[in-house]
Amino acid sequence: MTNAQKKLQIAPLKIAEENTPSPIDRKELRRNEVIDAAIAVFAREGFAQATMDDVAREASIAKGTVYLYFKSKEDLFRGAIESRLVPVAERAEASATDLSGSATDLLQNHIRWAYEHIIAGDLKHILRLVIAEGPRFPEIRQFYYDNVLKRLTTGAISTIIDYGVERGEFAPISQDKIALIVMGPAMIAGMWKIVWDDLDPIDLDTYFQTHVEVIINGVLAK
Amino acid sequence: MTNAQKKLQIAPLKIAEENTPSPIDRKELRRNEVIDAAIAVFAREGFAQATMDDVAREASIAKGTVYLYFKSKEDLFRGAIESRLVPVAERAEASATDLSGSATDLLQNHIRWAYEHIIAGDLKHILRLVIAEGPRFPEIRQFYYDNVLKRLTTGAISTIIDYGVERGEFAPISQDKIALIVMGPAMIAGMWKIVWDDLDPIDLDTYFQTHVEVIINGVLAK
Amino acid sequence: MTNAQKKLQIAPLKIAEENTPSPIDRKELRRNEVIDAAIAVFAREGFAQATMDDVAREASIAKGTVYLYFKSKEDLFRGAIESRLVPVAERAEASATDLSGSATDLLQNHIRWAYEHIIAGDLKHILRLVIAEGPRFPEIRQFYYDNVLKRLTTGAISTIIDYGVERGEFAPISQDKIALIVMGPAMIAGMWKIVWDDLDPIDLDTYFQTHVEVIINGVLAK
């Protein structure tokens, strides 16, 4: 693509539609506000300790209103977590498609992506909630497995590893949970940031560097 | 009474009476029973969802009896977790004293120890409880940090790594949380066994093997 | 819309709807219902023996509803007693303003007022509750002192006595608790009516007569 072409390419105007959104959009919008509030409260308090009042207050609505969008507290918990995981799942899906070039680079980029989007962002709280409440919420546990962990273990990372092994770039590894070994240090860093960071903070940049070095050295063919 | 008489006085044989322990022992014993029950219930239900009735029923005692040993549910939670961590802390303390021979072997043994005692045993539940409830229980978070994590990060593993680096056996690594990177895969495997093992089980033996291989290759000097 | 139109716009008549009070009024109303029930129950059972269930049942509402208006049983006790004392305090305040004419008449009227409003009415129960629970409720003790007893001892009666002494109508008396001596017989009659009246009833009319005669004879200058 030349510069000339670039200049001609004009994105369509994004006109901010401030005026009344359609009823459906409005409902969707409000639902999302409730979810945002719910995630904030659940992350802060945990599922059992959080109250519907907390959620309503966080969303600046009345308690009864929450029940217009979710039929129970459990339903809200499931809905909130699931809605947050969908984008991750989609991106995770997309990311492992083009297997080309250095497997080392692919792996490193993938780990970086996890740090940037999960560990440094809000999604680490979802992981913690699932670890904390998963045993009591089979649906959530299942959903997290289907959308995150399965994609991790049988998808993305696992695929890259296989690709690296095929190329002779990585040592031969036959371990269906290799993705957990590769990503474990990142996940634990996320938990640490939530629970212990104020006692003894992790510097994510250097931690990430060391993590990548150790793991990639660890899988490289000798 | 004369000295002669004194000398003749022979203390009666102390026959170990197994059936009636001293009151102090009995109290300690009962306290431990309550703790065992509490750990089981908290591991199953989480702190907030667990009820004192559950704990009492698990220990086959009346609800009020629990309050003879712990003054509140929170106190029971703290007491139970702390009592379970003391032995770990002590063993962890002792384990890193003799730095001799191959750093690789030392490291491998240490990782094996963690799998055998924490991941394969009950202690993984403690880790999960601390991740789940830590933010709401500063004392527990602190206690876990002081007795487990600090010993892990600044003690044991960290010491072995330094030793390996000095010997030229390991590549130079300067990362204060290296222990987390080294142990992360094990910790996450523990969480997995609690939450997702029935959906997709981890074979701990082979997982451990791969974990050790990758990590030790990862830290070895080239 | 033009100005002309605006002028023609006439606000609809506000017909006082007695059946649907404003939300604020309703809330205040309900709060008062709870207080009425609470006073009845506390007077009957005392603070410690009264249960929140009793109060709720007396008010014909659910147990939880009481907690919408008072955050604890103690709070309800304080709130109920204080709300009952405000009118007394206000009237007591107003009553001692016009010092004119016979001090004897003023004093007699004041004692009569106490019999009519405190001893014959419900307020004697408040006095009993404060005597019974005061030591454990510093705030209530203080509140009763500030609003009733201080006004009695340094206000009202005390002022009338001083006025009578100045006029030469009463014998010189210097006793800061004279009001207690003057009102003591009435207060004790109130306690009697609550505790022993069914065993041996007091005829308040003649008791009041004798009380006034003795006390006024007692303070008159000879």
Add this chain to the structure above:
Amino acid sequence: MTNAQKKLQIAPLKIAEENTPSPIDRKELRRNEVIDAAIAVFAREGFAQATMDDVAREASIAKGTVYLYFKSKEDLFRGAIESRLVPVAERAEASATDLSGSATDLLQNHIRWAYEHIIAGDLKHILRLVIAEGPRFPEIRQFYYDNVLKRLTTGAISTIIDYGVERGEFAPISQDKIALIVMGPAMIAGMWKIVWDDLDPIDLDTYFQTHVEVIINGVLAK
């Protein structure tokens, strides 16, 4: 009685019997210790708030031991109060026997006695307990009435007043509760000392003086 006689009158030696009292005495002794502890605790906490543990601790015995002497908390309350009232009742009985000399003096001495033994001593706490709990303990209410109030209203004071009226010393008064009017200021002073004395203390000496002056002036014939 002459001085000589006085000197000759020698009280018998009171030999302290430190060695094991008879079983019956010992039981009585222990029972009294429990009662002392109970009175102290009930006075401090009220009936409902006091716990059997408090009483046992105050008496330095085990909780179960209290039940060897009293079959329930209510029984202990009744027993403790009644045991404390017996001496008062007996003395009150004895005190009104010799009607001779000035009725004014008799009355004054009787009021003084009340201040010295009831208001300044511990017995004011019994009065408060009966006012506080009487409605819920018919037996106690009855007992206090029979042993204290009836003797007060139909006995002692009442008799002195009648005697004074007959002598022409007192104005004619026909009021069966005159004793309450006469003693009311003292009783209220007792309640004040328990509940409000730290906020605004009563000086009992001058209060007593004024009380006597006002009441005796109040009943004197003009």
Add this chain to the structure above:
DNA sequence: GATGAATGAGATTTCATTCAT
């Protein structure tokens, strides 16, 4: 007789959920 661990009924309080306005 004395102990104090154990009991369990009953109290206070919370909070998810409903529903009249």
Add this chain to the structure above:
DNA sequence: GATGAATGAAATCTCATTCAT
């Protein structure tokens, strides 16, 4: 649709009473 007052089931915790030692 939105509200928030009302509900009542269920939780924590207390404590009078019992009873094995």
